[in-house]
Amino acid sequence: MARSQRVTKQGGAVRDALRSLDGFHSAQDVYATLRTGGDAVGLATVYRHLQGLVETGEADVIRTASGETTYRLCGESAAEGPAHHHHHLVCRSCGRAEDVEGRAVEAWAAQVATDAGFVDVDHTVEIFGTCAECAATAAAAATKA
Known part of the structure; x- marks a missing residue:
């Protein structure tokens, strides 16, 4: 609580x-x-x-x-x-984050917990990558080099 x-x-x-x-x-x-x-x-x-x-x-x-x-x-x-429970897609370069739904992740986490006999389970999922803007900036810098 x-x-x-x-x-x-x-x-x-x-x-x-x-x-x-x-x-x-x-x-x-x-x-x-x-x-x-x-x-x-x-x-x-x-x-x-x-x-x-x-x-x-x-x-x-x-x-x-x-x-x-x-x-x-x-x-x-x-x-x-x-x-609202959600997960994040986070840019490693600039830190920008997008909230993402993960129904498949939610179902998987519930099933894993049930199979193991766990209750009152919580979880977090963070997906890290490079956003389109940072990727474009990096690609432009690489072509100049």
């Missing part, structure tokens, strides 16, 4: 900074955005508020291929109900 998070000025600033960034970004990226904007928020506070946004379903979190934890504000807020 998602916990409620007290709304504070710093929490609002973290949410706004995350909203201003496209794709998934690290806590350090959010912190840098806040500092550039003149907000005096500590890095530990940024981490705490990002984790709170994840717990309330307001933000998505993924671990990149390199192991870094990154965050993105998602569609529904906790006040509107639980966030």
Whole structure:
């Protein structure tokens, strides 16, 4: 069950900074955005508020291929109900992310859990690749070289 998070000025600033960034970004990226904007928020506070946004379903979190934890504000807020379960297609180059449905993945995960006798199962699926724009930029750079 998602916990409620007290709304504070710093929490609002973290949410706004995350909203201003496209794709998934690290806590350090959010912190840098806040500092550039003149907000005096500590890095530990940024981490705490990002984790709170994840717990309330307001933000998505993924671990990149390199192991870094990154965050993105998602569609529904906790006040509107639980966030819609979805997966992500993430560009390794620019961090752009697309939400993707995965009915086959959902059915597979449920069957694997049932077969193993597990209940109360959760899962995440992240697909990493290079978006069309970054691929085109890389191809253009390669032809110039």
